[in-house]
Amino acid sequence: MWNAVHDRRPALIARCVNAAEVSSVLRYARSAGLGVTVRAGGHNVAGKAVSDDTVMIDLSLMRGVSVDPSARLATAQGGCLLRDLDAATTPHGLACPAGVVSHTGLGGLALGGGYGWLARRWGLTCDHIVAAEVVLPDGSIVEATDSEHGELLWALRGGGGNFGVVTRFTLRLHPVGPVVHRTGVYALDDAADALAAYREFAENQSADLHAVGAFKIASNQYWIPAKLNGRPVLQLTAAWLGDPDGGDSAIRPLFDRAAPAGRLERVMSYAELQALGDHSEPAGHRYFTKTCYLSELGPAVAERMVANASDIRSPLSCIDFEYLRGAIIDVPEEDSAFPGRAAPYMYTASAHWLDPDQDDEEAAWSRRSIARLSDRHYGGSYVNYVQDQPTLGSIDVYGAGRYRRLAAIKRRYDPDNLLRHNQNIAPAPEARMTTEEDGR
Numbered sequence: 001m002w003n004a005v006h007d008r009r010p011a012l013i014a015r016c017v018n019a020a021e022v023s024s025v026l027r028y029a030r031s032a033g034l035g036v037t038v039r040a041g042g043h044n045v046a047g048k049a050v051s052d053d054t055v056m057i058d059l060s061l062m063r064g065v066s067v068d069p070s071a072r073l074a075t076a077q078g079g080c081l082l083r084d085l086d087a088a089t090t091p092h093g094l095a096c097p098a099g100v101v102s103h104t105g106l107g108g109l110a111l112g113g114g115y116g117w118l119a120r121r122w123g124l125t126c127d128h129i130v131a132a133e134v135v136l137p138d139g140s141i142v143e144a145t146d147s148e149h150g151e152l153l154w155a156l157r158g159g160g161g162n163f164g165v166v167t168r169f170t171l172r173l174h175p176v177g178p179v180v181h182r183t184g185v186y187a188l189d190d191a192a193d194a195l196a197a198y199r200e201f202a203e204n205q206s207a208d209l210h211a212v213g214a215f216k217i218a219s220n221q222y223w224i225p226a227k228l229n230g231r232p233v234l235q236l237t238a239a240w241l242g243d244p245d246g247g248d249s250a251i252r253p254l255f256d257r258a259a260p261a262g263r264l265e266r267v268m269s270y271a272e273l274q275a276l277g278d279h280s281e282p283a284g285h286r287y288f289t290k291t292c293y294l295s296e297l298g299p300a301v302a303e304r305m306v307a308n309a310s311d312i313r314s315p316l317s318c319i320d321f322e323y324l325r326g327a328i329i330d331v332p333e334e335d336s337a338f339p340g341r342a343a344p345y346m347y348t349a350s351a352h353w354l355d356p357d358q359d360d361e362e363a364a365w366s367r368r369s370i371a372r373l374s375d376r377h378y379g380g381s382y383v384n385y386v387q388d389q390p391t392l393g394s395i396d397v398y399g400a401g402r403y404r405r406l407a408a409i410k411r412r413y414d415p416d417n418l419l420r421h422n423q424n425i426a427p428a429p430e431a432r433m434t435t436e437e438d439g440r
Contacts, residue, residue, distance in 0.1 A: 002283045005359065006047030010037070010056040017061050019133055019141050019167040026165070027139040029055040030418060036137075037421045038165050041081050041105020043281075045289045046387045048161075049108075051421040057165060059107065067092055072173040073130065078166045080106040082274060085171075090271045094173040097122050101277045110169060112160050112384035112423075113338050115346070117273055120210050120326030121241055122174050126157040126338055127331050133168035137418040155409045158338025159398075160383050162406070162425045163413045176270045180240040180247025184260025185224050188306060191215075191234040195302040197258035198236055202323035203344075208242035209250055210326075215309035216318040223264045232309045236260070239273065281352075285316070288351040288363040290370040291385040293343035293378035294321075301376050308349065308369040314362060316352035319369065321345060337406055339398045340380040347373065348385060383423050394425050404428075 001008075011034060014025040029036045032055075039049035039058045050056055059079030065088035067074045072094060076085050083102035089095050097118035099109050106125075114125025122128075131145045132153065142164075144153040155163050186194045195213070202211045214235045218228040238254055240247035244267060255263065281287075294301065309319055322345065329341050349369035351362035367388070381390060381397045390396035395403045403425065410417070411427040420426075 001047055001050060002042050003045055003047050003287045004284050005286045005288065006050065008047065008050045008052050010050055011053050012055045013058055014055060015058045015061055019135050022057055022059075022135040022165050022167055023139040023141060025055060025057055026135060026137055026418070030137070030139075030416075035421050036418055038107070038161055038419070039105075040079055040107030041103065041109075043101070043104045044108055045287050045385065046423075048422045054421060059165075059167070062167065065089075067094070067173070069094060074171045074173055076106055076169045076171060078107045078168060082106055082109070086271050086274050089173055090176070090269065092173075093175055093177065095176040095270050096125065096128050096171045096173050098125050098274070100274065101281050102275045103278060103281075103283075106169065107166055108161065109384065110171075111156055111158070111166065113158050113382060114384075115322075115324070115382070117179075117210050117239055117270075118174070118176070118241065119328055120205075120324070121207050123327045123331050124158075124338060125171075126336055128172040129153070129157055129169055130172050131170040132156055132166045134164035134166050136164045137414045137416070151409050152413060154335075155337050155406055157336035158383070159406050159409075159425065161422050162410055162419055164419070176241070178244050178267050179270055179273045180244055180251065180267050181237070181273060182251050182255070182263065182265045183235055183237040184255050184258075184263045185218065185228065186234040186236070186258070186260055187228060188232050188234065188309060190258070190261070191306050191309070192299070192302050194234055194236060194258040194260075195297065195305065196299070197254060199297045199323075200257070201254040205323070206242070206250060207326040208246075209238060209240055210322070211236065211238040211254060212320065212322040213237070214318050214320045215305070215312065217312060217315040219315075223262045225261050228261060230315070232312050234309070280316075280318075286353050286356065286359065286362070288359075288366050289348060289385050289387050290366045291346060291348040291382055292370050292373065293340055293380060293382075294345035294347050294373065294376050295378045296376060297321075297323075297345055301373060304372045305347075308372060311365060311369070313365060314351065314353040314358070316354075317350060317362070317365070318352070319347070319349050321347045337398070337402060339402055340378070340382065343378045343380065345378075346382065386423055394423050397423065398425075
């Protein structure tokens with residue numbers, strides 16, 4: 001598995017090449033009384049692609065992508081990685097908003113939301129699902145569109161892998177060109193001032209900009225001062241997605257206010273941008289991630305963020321944060337199952353290590369980093385990053401009202417909860433919600 005923390009043994013692995021084979025496997029699993037998991041890229045930190053004594057449907061052989069550049073549409077099979085999609089679309093000067101590591105599976109990312117470099121400009125990956133070929137748990141194959149199985153399509157846009165096995169996505173594309181990319185590094189003693197500059201800059205940035213931050217242990221790179229190597233540092237990065245000629249003037253204010261100790265400036269293709277994070281998350285390492293939405297990034301929050309960074313133990317671990325909104329919030333809430341569109345910030349403590357003996361302490365650091373900011377949590381969770389089970393399960397993720405609608409759709413398409421080894425939405429008769437939980 002990608003995350004070596006999880007060591008699970010399915011009863012059967014079925015490597016399918018089309019929807020008909022997926023249908024046969026689902027029919028077999030039902031008749032044998034076995035649960036089902038689905039592997040697209042296998043990149044989920046909670047390891048939901050694999051469970052003990054279940055049937056794992058492995059879609060990794062289904063990676064074909066075709067592009068209609070005139071219609072700005074791509075059709076991508078359910079086992080595609082983001083790099084497969086980018087390789088097909090970028091020669092046409094087009095892209096679908098997606099994640100930031102190119103060996104991530106498209107299916108899991110898209111069904112759970114899909115933040116990335118283009119999200120502020122054009123929205124989430126799930127917002128771009130125009131249609132989907134879905135093999136339902138009873139083995140039937142349907143095409144979900146706005147006019148046919150519209151409720152199912154709504155649920156697929158953020159509701160996770162609860163409703164069927166998606167064997168083909170039809171995705172809307174947008175024009176994309178060269179990206180102006182700049183990163184600055186700061187010693188931890190200067191991080192508070194840099195965070196104040198980031199907050200002012202990010203909350204007023206154009207939708208053509210996406211500025212992100214990360215605390216990590218500095219590595220030996222030519223643009224990072226040697227005195228910072230091996231120490232916790234703050235990195236601020238801005239990517240300008242508009243006309244490259246406007247990139248310098250758009251990005252400069254961030255680094256003019258808080259001058260970094262070192263900086264890296266370059267212009268790159270979108271495909272290069274998408275691959276920047278690939279080396280940082282190799283398969284077979286050990287990972288534990290906790291995340292939250294933050295309501296603000298004021299001085300008190302910044303102080304605690306710096307404290308969390310000073311506690312980083314593994315040289316591979318990091319803390320990521322970013323200001324969201326932009327086009328994410330422009331999509332009406334009722335257009336998709338995705339919750340939390342209005343959240344201002346996302347904050348993620350990603351523990352990453354190699355030694356199994358460090359499992360407990362690394363997970364504890366991640367949990368502690370999120371708990372330290374608990375009074376500034378915006379509420380809700382990003383389903384693709386959920387590793388600890390929330391107190392109320394998926395109700396905590398989606399809120400009671402949205403969860404109720406999803407549970408009704410689940411009852412229609414998977415009444416026996418065959419697809420339950422995930423961030424599960426139980427069929428409506430099994431849902432348990434109280435009046436106090438309503439309205440979230």
